Amino acid sequence: MSSRRDFIRTVSAPVMVMPFLSESQIQTPVRFDVDGKVLRIALMGLGSYATRVAEAMRSCTRAKLTGIISGTPSKVADWKGKYNIAEKNCYNYESFDAIRNNPDIDAVYITTPNALHKEQAIRLARAGKHVICEKPMALNAIEGKEMIDACRKASVHLLVGYRLHFEAKTLEIIRMRNEGEFGQVLFFQGLSGFRIGNPSQWRLKKELAGGGAMMDIGIYSINGARYMIGEDPVWVTAQEVKTDPLKFGEGVDETITFQMGFPGGAIASCLSTYSMSNLDRFFLNGTKGFAELKPSTGYGPILGRTHKGELTQPHATHQTTQMDEMAAIILDGKKPMVPVDGEEGLKDLKIIDAIYKAVKTGQRIRIKLD
Numbered sequence: 001m002s003s004r005r006d007f008i009r010t011v012s013a014p015v016m017v018m019p020f021l022s023e024s025q026i027q028t029p030v031r032f033d034v035d036g037k038v039l040r041i042a043l044m045g046l047g048s049y050a051t052r053v054a055e056a057m058r059s060c061t062r063a064k065l066t067g068i069i070s071g072t073p074s075k076v077a078d079w080k081g082k083y084n085i086a087e088k089n090c091y092n093y094e095s096f097d098a099i100r101n102n103p104d105i106d107a108v109y110i111t112t113p114n115a116l117h118k119e120q121a122i123r124l125a126r127a128g129k130h131v132i133c134e135k136p137m138a139l140n141a142i143e144g145k146e147m148i149d150a151c152r153k154a155s156v157h158l159l160v161g162y163r164l165h166f167e168a169k170t171l172e173i174i175r176m177r178n179e180g181e182f183g184q185v186l187f188f189q190g191l192s193g194f195r196i197g198n199p200s201q202w203r204l205k206k207e208l209a210g211g212g213a214m215m216d217i218g219i220y221s222i223n224g225a226r227y228m229i230g231e232d233p234v235w236v237t238a239q240e241v242k243t244d245p246l247k248f249g250e251g252v253d254e255t256i257t258f259q260m261g262f263p264g265g266a267i268a269s270c271l272s273t274y275s276m277s278n279l280d281r282f283f284l285n286g287t288k289g290f291a292e293l294k295p296s297t298g299y300g301p302i303l304g305r306t307h308k309g310e311l312t313q314p315h316a317t318h319q320t321t322q323m324d325e326m327a328a329i330i331l332d333g334k335k336p337m338v339p340v341d342g343e344e345g346l347k348d349l350k351i352i353d354a355i356y357k358a359v360k361t362g363q364r365i366r367i368k369l370d
């Protein structure tokens with residue numbers, strides 16, 4: 001089997017030149033690709049989530065997998081055959097800047113460990129490609145802002161893989177809230193957690209994950225509180241518990257409970273953990289009614305009910321809907337009901353920064369997201 005280094009040497013760069021978009025074009029429908037109908041996507045980091053996205057994209061009508069970026073030659077060989085990807089659309093982490101010259105790829109979806117997102121996104125922006133990045137968008141707000149600035153400068157979109165922002169039952173609750181069906185929203189509960197296995201995985205390494213459960217799963221309760229309540233928090237408090245300091249080392253949070261206050265008077269009470277399963281539930285309560293999603297963020301089907309009864313919107317594979325909707329955002333300038341842009345990702349990073357600060361100081365931390 002060839003080594004990573006041999007592979008890097010043998011990957012060749014395509015040759016055609018791709019124009020950058022102007023700053024003003026980004027506001028209007030973007031016609032980045034040749035036929036303007038299908039968004040051609042390369043996946044970067046061929047791990048478990050990329051595999052899920054690639055399989056889901058088989059059913060997409062507006063997004064197509066045309067390229068891959070990987071550090072593992074055997075995966076490249078496998079994926080080329082499985083997804084019919086041309087040799088000239090295959091890159092590794094050293095060669096992918098050459099993607100700027102590849103007219104077969106409009107956007108790159110980053111599905112690598114969290115700590116790699118920022119640098120990879122900035123390089124892709126400089127290569128003139130739209131960036132779709134997995135959550136958490138980066139390790140902290142400073143990094144997130146750098147990504148936004150780089151994408152803005154290159155006039156490319158920066159989207160974050162918030163698949164639940166396109167999920168039908170979730171959107172129905174948001175519609176009901178917008179129409180006042182819950183009355184004044186006063187409370188949200190978010191429970192996000194699972195028991196993490198293999199202690200040597202990157203998710204438990206501070207330098208690759210940027211933290212622990214909060215970066216990986218707790219972020220769902222943060223993001224969920226915002227889209228369920230429909231406001232951004234103005235303060236946070238948080239408490240950390242660690243039962244296994246060997247598995248969850250310095251800077252890797254095992255369990256954090258946190259509370260957020262919202263300008264309209266609502267309070268969110270949330271749990272983020274790597275030590276307990278059966279935690280995937282959102283509950284929203286208002287003066288006139290309630291909504292519950294359980295499961296709320298897993299791959300589905302998402303199940304839910306409100307004071308009016310069961311939610312019956314049909315299940316669709318999240319990543320299929322997400323990729324088609326993201327293609328519409330990039331190609332047609334479509335505005336999603338809940339944003340999935342870099343600013344949205346940055347808000348969650350600012351909240352995570354504040355939660356870690358609250359844990360450290362024991363103080364209530366005020367936050368300003370706009």
Ligand code: NDP
Nearest residue numbers: 045046047048049050070071072111112113114134135136
């Ligand atoms: P995996 O470990 O399964 O895959 C990550 C891939 O990144 C690897 O297979 C590898 O691919 C590549 N990689 C590059 N450098 C490294 C490195 N130093 N260490 C490990 N892998 C490396 O992770 P996931 O797919 O589960 O997660 C990837 C991202 O997706 C994370 O940011 C995570 O938070 C997010 N995610 C989002 C989900 C969602 O529902 N939205 C669900 C799961 C994850 P290669 O060999 O091709 O280089």
